[in-house]
Amino acid sequence: MIGSPAKRVSVQAWTLADQYLYIILSRPRYYSSKYIVPDDIRPTKRREFHDYFVTHLPSSSLHPDPRGPLTPFHKLPRSASVPHTGEISHSPTAFQPLVDRDTTVVRIPLRSAKHHFGAHSSRGTRPYNEDAYQAGVIDLPSFAKRPPASLTIRRTGANPAPRESRGADTASGDPQVFYFGIFDGHGGTECSTFLKDWLHEYIQDTAAAFELQSSLRQDRSGHFPRGAEPSSGALPIVQGGNSKRIEELEKILVQNWKTLVGGYFKRFVPAHFSHSGKDLTVEGDAGKGVTIEEILEYAFLRTDLEFVSAQAAKRDDDFMKVGQPMHQDDILYGPNHTRSLNIGGVNRFKGGSTASVALISTPTPMPFWHPNAPSSLLVSHVGDTRILLCSTETGQAIPVTSNHHPSSPVEASRLRRYAATFVTDSFGEERMSGLANTRSFGDVQSKRIGVSAEPEIHRIEMGPAEYSFLVLMSDGVSGTLLDQEVVDIVKEARTPDQGARDVVSFATEVTREGDNATCLVVRLGGWERRLEGGLGSLGTKESREWRRQEATDPRRSRR
Structure with a gap:
């Protein structure tokens, strides 16, 4: 015992x-x-993740608020009705209640909000689809820059601003943080499905364990987080957190990797992550806190550790441990919390998955797709799934991620320091131990030589209507289509949902490999102006038509 x-x-x-x-x-x-980790730092309450967002909608004119006046203004003919803009050109007495009428809080599932979000997936010519994706609202404190004073000053004596486009606040009082993720599995669906179901949980629980504070609120000393000011751009935003506890948890994580895998992780320096808020200085004063980038790096490595540990512990003749969570009593979960997970299936899973995650936080309750709303985009990326932005002004595709392949100079330099060897296959592509990706979740047999889930993290401050939309796609799309082709296809669609379907349809039509193809399209503030920048969608129209004709040519198979 x-x-x-x-x-x-x-x-x-x-x-x-x-x-x-x-x-x-x-x-x-x-x-x-x-x-040793004290028991009092373990969160006892599960964090919430919802696949819907909450917003305020005006009370219907057909079903007026019963607390309002009983005047029959809602029964007027349509020609005499007033649009739901919050502004009235004329002011008869009967119409005044429309200006400040009550609003209704409504839950809208993201997958049903086709004008705001679209997703489509196809298995191509493969036997089954190994891709997965996730979208919803994550329980996370805000990490956006504080709004300018001009957006927060309350003007007295004027009509109240319309509330139709105002999102509901979370339980903590911050605006909702949106989460979008795409996962491309290889060797099976076990790892990609695990990331779809649990990666956001690890991010939420890491923020709770680190005691992450909102970037929009003052700390106990009455100061706002450093870097959160609208004019600040020199430093990342250092939000409130328990620095001592953070460093202790990070040391435990690194030590666990060294013990479990060794090899590459024995040279993992420093013992705690380098972009920690405690390592930043401003005017000689050591910072105390944590950055959202550090939260994501810890969560990615912690998720990968649990998945790899579960595979390493599996034995065909050991039925006592098959399917049991290896870290049910560890840092992120309390001793009384047991997750009924069968991580990676009954047998040991030797495959893995890539992952690209996008988090969007706004400084005000106005949703990020509103043309007047600034927002902060945080991208955390592992592998060769891809994320693009479309510039409203130029119409150009802006890649936010880079492929983690052996052909990447950064990845090649990183891995050759640890005696990793590369092999060129018959197609002229470099591979490492048979893998095309140098960073991924899972892949138990390759972890020792440097394949890890250390994410590449980028933060982008998006101005009002600066970008038209965001695209997340698997390599079944990015390996077949150019970035600009993907963006131009979405431009021609009426809704993000139609854009995602058109991208996958075109990719599967012209591909020569038949890989799984998945695409997510997220509407941003400049969506209505997506065809105004540059050449609109005409820049690649001829090349796309030529590719379609070539793909549908019946003589193509004879070449």
Whole structure:
């Protein structure tokens, strides 16, 4: 019997190696007293994730607010009605209640909001689809820059601003933070499905464990987070957090990787992440806090650790541990919290998955797709899934991510320092241990030589209507179409949902590989002006028509 008196685990049927593996992977506090984690830092309440967003809509004119006046202004003919703009050109007494009428809070599922979000996926010519995606509202404090004073001053004596386009606040009082993710599995769907279901949970729980504070609120000393001012651009936003606890948890995570994998992770420096808020200085004063970039890096590595640990612990003849969560009593979950997960299936899963995640935070309750709303976009990326922005002014495709392939100079330099070898296949593409990606989740057998889930993180401050839309796609799309072709196809669509379908349809029509293809399109403030910049969608129209004709040519198979 091993473990604390409050929670004991029977190991009579285990071998000594199994006992050691259980102690090392599932209870890190046993192998080193230096990394003991106090029980009081573990969150006891699960964070919430919703696949819908909450907004305010005006009370229907057909069903007026019963608390309002009983005048029959809602029964007027349509020609005499007043549009729901909050502004009235004429002011008869009967119409005055329309100006400040009550609004209704409505839940709108993102997958049903075709004018705001669209997603489509196809398995191509593969036996099954290994891609997955997720979209919703994540329970996370705001990380946006504070709005200018001109947007927050309340003018007395004037009519109140219209509330039709105002999103509802979260329980913490911050505007909603939106989450979009795309995951491209290889070797099976186990890893991509796990990321779809649980990666956002790890991000939420990491923010709670680090005690992340909002970037829009003052700290206990009455100061706003450094870098959160609208005019600030020199430093990342350092939000409130427990620096001592953060450093302790990061050391535990790095130590767990060294113990489990070794190899590449033995050279993982520093012991805590380099872009931590505690390492930043302003005018000689050491910073205290955490950046949202550090939250995402920790969450990605923590998610990968749990998945890899679960695969490493699986044995065909060991039915006691098959499907059990290896870290049910670890940092992010309390001792009484057990997740009923069968991580990676019953047998050991040797495949993996790429991941690209986009978080959007706004400084005001106005939603990010409103033409007058500024917002902050945070992209965390691993592998060769791809994220694009479309510039409203120029109409150009702006890549936000880069492919983590052996052909990338950054990745090649990183891995050659650890004696990694590359092989060129018959198609002229470089591979490492048979993998096309140098960063990914899972891939247990390649973790030792440097394949990791360390994310590439970018933050973009988006001005009002600066970008028209955001595109997330798997390599079944990006490997077939050019970035500008993808953007131009979306420009011609009436809704983001139609744009996602058109991109996948065109990619599967002209492809020569038949890979899984998935595309997500997110509407931004400049959506209505998406055809105004540059040449609109005409820049690649001829080349796209030529590619379609070539793909549908019946003589194509003879070449």
